[in-house]
Amino acid sequence: MSEPSSEPPGRLHPLAILVFARKRIGASILPILVVAFTWRGGFALPVLGVLVAVGLSILVLEWRRFTYRIEAGRLVIERGVIRHTTRVVPLDRIRGVDLQAPWLHRVLGLVQVEVEAAAGGSSAAELSLPAVSAPEGDRLRTVLLSAGLKEAATGEPRPDLVLYRATPRLLVAGGLTSGRYILTPLVALGVIANFADDLPGAFGERLLSEAADRVPTEVLGVTALIVVGVLIALVLAAAGSLLTDWNFELADDGDRLVAHRGLLTRRAVAIDRSRVRGFDLLDSPLRRVFGLVGMRVVAGGVAGGRSGRTALAPVIANGDARVLARALDPLAALDATLEAHPRAALSRRLARAVVVPAVSGVVALALQWWLPAAALFVLALAGVPLGIDRYRQLGHRFDGRRLAVREGSLSRRWTSLDPRAVVSYAIQRSPFQARSGLRTIVLHLGQGAGSRRVLDCSEEQATALLVALDVPLFAPFALAKEAAYPLSA
Amino acid sequence: MILREPGSQLDPRVRRLWALEWGLAALGAAVVTTAIAVPIELADNRVAAVVVALVGGAVTLVGIGLALLQPRLLYRRFRYEITELGLYVARGSLWRRWQVVPHARIQTVDTKRGPLERAVGLVSVAVTTASAKGGTDIPGLDPRVADALVEELAHRAGIDEGT
Numbered sequence: 001m002s003e004p005s006s007e008p009p010g011r012l013h014p015l016a017i018l019v020f021a022r023k024r025i026g027a028s029i030l031p032i033l034v035v036a037f038t039w040r041g042g043f044a045l046p047v048l049g050v051l052v053a054v055g056l057s058i059l060v061l062e063w064r065r066f067t068y069r070i071e072a073g074r075l076v077i078e079r080g081v082i083r084h085t086t087r088v089v090p091l092d093r094i095r096g097v098d099l100q101a102p103w104l105h106r107v108l109g110l111v112q113v114e115v116e117a118a119a120g121g122s123s124a125a126e127l128s129l130p131a132v133s134a135p136e137g138d139r140l141r142t143v144l145l146s147a148g149l150k151e152a153a154t155g156e157p158r159p160d161l162v163l164y165r166a167t168p169r170l171l172v173a174g175g176l177t178s179g180r181y182i183l184t185p186l187v188a189l190g191v192i193a194n195f196a197d198d199l200p201g202a203f204g205e206r207l208l209s210e211a212a213d214r215v216p217t218e219v220l221g222v223t224a225l226i227v228v229g230v231l232i233a234l235v236l237a238a239a240g241s242l243l244t245d246w247n248f249e250l251a252d253d254g255d256r257l258v259a260h261r262g263l264l265t266r267r268a269v270a271i272d273r274s275r276v277r278g279f280d281l282l283d284s285p286l287r288r289v290f291g292l293v294g295m296r297v298v299a300g301g302v303a304g305g306r307s308g309r310t311a312l313a314p315v316i317a318n319g320d321a322r323v324l325a326r327a328l329d330p331l332a333a334l335d336a337t338l339e340a341h342p343r344a345a346l347s348r349r350l351a352r353a354v355v356v357p358a359v360s361g362v363v364a365l366a367l368q369w370w371l372p373a374a375a376l377f378v379l380a381l382a383g384v385p386l387g388i389d390r391y392r393q394l395g396h397r398f399d400g401r402r403l404a405v406r407e408g409s410l411s412r413r414w415t416s417l418d419p420r421a422v423v424s425y426a427i428q429r430s431p432f433q434a435r436s437g438l439r440t441i442v443l444h445l446g447q448g449a450g451s452r453r454v455l456d457c458s459e460e461q462a463t464a465l466l467v468a469l470d471v472p473l474f475a476p477f478a479l480a481k482e483a484a485y486p487l488s489a
Numbered sequence: 490m491i492l493r494e495p496g497s498q499l500d501p502r503v504r505r506l507w508a509l510e511w512g513l514a515a516l517g518a519a520v521v522t523t524a525i526a527v528p529i530e531l532a533d534n535r536v537a538a539v540v541v542a543l544v545g546g547a548v549t550l551v552g553i554g555l556a557l558l559q560p561r562l563l564y565r566r567f568r569y570e571i572t573e574l575g576l577y578v579a580r581g582s583l584w585r586r587w588q589v590v591p592h593a594r595i596q597t598v599d600t601k602r603g604p605l606e607r608a609v610g611l612v613s614v615a616v617t618t619a620s621a622k623g624g625t626d627i628p629g630l631d632p633r634v635a636d637a638l639v640e641e642l643a644h645r646a647g648i649d650e651g652t
Binding site: 298426 | 490491492493495555572573574575577583584585586587588589590591594618619620622623625
């Protein structure tokens with residue numbers, strides 16, 4: 001590395017004090033304000049003044065003591081007013097650098113730098129620089145990442161190649177067709193209703209009865225009300241999608257894929273290209289109608305557990321998704337004809353989708369809860385087409401280089417996977433599967449990429465797939481079917 | 490084509506270990522139930538005391554039942570095998586799971602001896618991978634078998650001695 005080893009230690013931006021203040025005060029601002037405004041004694045203000053002065057000096061001290069530097073191929077962060085801590089991470093262990101700008105940071109022109117490093121075991125350690133200036137954040141990202149990937153690139157940096165950009169139109173379409181954004185307003189409404197219960201003076205109840213008095217009773221009025229409700233839900237769904245993924249841009253800078261997104265909080269995620277091991281294409285029945293999918297990357301070290309980090313494209317047209325995937329992995333298996341799973345899997349899908357609500361409905365009937373019972377029976381009836389479609393979507397195919405797996409109906413996922421990503425293999429069998437000769441294969445992927453499964457295939461298919469995925473590993477375990485049960489003949 | 494079962498069985502003494510574990514759990518349930526039910530009874534709340542005693546008693550009985558049945562069943566159904574390239578472990582009877590961890594993907598090999606295991610004279614071996622759920626463990630091995638297993642796994646995985 002060409003970095004001089006005696007670089008002066010870096011400090012956070014002085015405005016970081018404000019960020020610290022907001023973090024520290026956050027929850028306790030309310031009681032403080034309440035005390036300040038309700039205390040009628042003459043000494044409330046002086047006390048508050050002293051508190052503020054003490055707090056401010058602690059914050060300044062905290063800022064003064066927070067230093068970071070890059071020396072001898074390591075990132076060193078020192079912090080702490082009372083208890084001093086030093087964290088050291090070798091640069092080649094750094095897996096990702098995530099720049100975030102929550103609203104306060106945006107106002108002040110700062111970014112928050114989160115550094116993901118490979119820890120000894122399975123988990124990823126995370127270091128954070130709470131507030132540096134935006135250019136410094138960009139510089140840190142380049143320095144921190146380039147060391148781990150290869151020799152720091154000298155000369156002109158290659159202009160970034162933009163692979164995907166979300167247009168507002170796409171995002172609106174994505175919001176309207178996504179279950180997540182459609183349901184979010186409902187959840188928010190539920191939370192508000194909950195809070196309304198706690199408001200003084202039975203505010204919630206009064207509002208409700210007032211509203212009930214004005215609810216139109218004639219058919220026309222009710223229809224209008226429903227239409228307005230649906231419209232509001234749709235607008236909120238589109239707004240949600242626009243808010244989180246505004247100007248989503250995926251660029252390729254040679255070694256990494258860098259995704260920027262967000263309207264209020266602008267976020268950047270970098271994914272090491274050499275760690276890309278596959279893709280998930282996600283859609284819903286509604287998205288299928290419009291030919292749209294969401295696309296995520298399967299890659300180690302992206303901390304996929306946290307939502308959104310693995311997104312390559314929140315909404316993208318089917319054809320463009322294929323072009324994008326092929327640009328990243330020419331072998332990606334996205335159009336393979338999948339091998340269907342045995343008919344027995346249909347009974348299992350149907351049982352899951354129909355039996356559970358039906359039985360719950362019978363219980364509700366027995367308890368004379370008429371309305372829930374009716375709802376559950378409707379759900380059970382809807383379970384029939386759902387179960388059939390879930391079965392028809394099941395499938396897998398291994399072409400010798402990439403594995404394609406599909407499952408799900410309302411939220412369908414097509415995965416193209418490079419078998420090199422697999423860290424361990426498992427076949428599972430529940431008592432129900434045992435009766436119908438079905439198996440589920442679970443492929444564990446390393447470094448936070450989770451696992452992917454092949455649901456309800458036959459025992460033959462399971463063995464054949466595992467053997468194909470890794471011949472030398474599985475060949476010693478595979479037997480021709482007759483030989484397996486020599487005594488049962 | 491189907492997978493054959495792994496070849497080796499655990500040390501037979503593991504049945505005693507599991508029975509001991511379930512027995513202790515049952516004993517714990519019985520003690521807790523008594524500790525809750527008796528004060529309630531003394532406070533003259535007969536109905537609540539009976540309910541607590543029934544629930545606690547049922548839990549205790551289940552524990553005793555498992556202590557009697559589960560070790561034999563699990564012992565028969567737990568198999569493992571180590572090959573040139575991987576560790577193959579099969580476990581469970583109703584819910585069964587066959588797992589293969591390639592040696593090349595093993596990150597650490599640990600041996601563990603809890604107090605109960607020490608009492609029975611057994612060791613368990615745990616293997617971890619880069620995926621938190623991708624690892625596996627083999628409980629109830631004779632110390633000599635475990636040592637040999639750890640050595641072989643570490644050697645094949647390319648991990649230095651002294652883990």
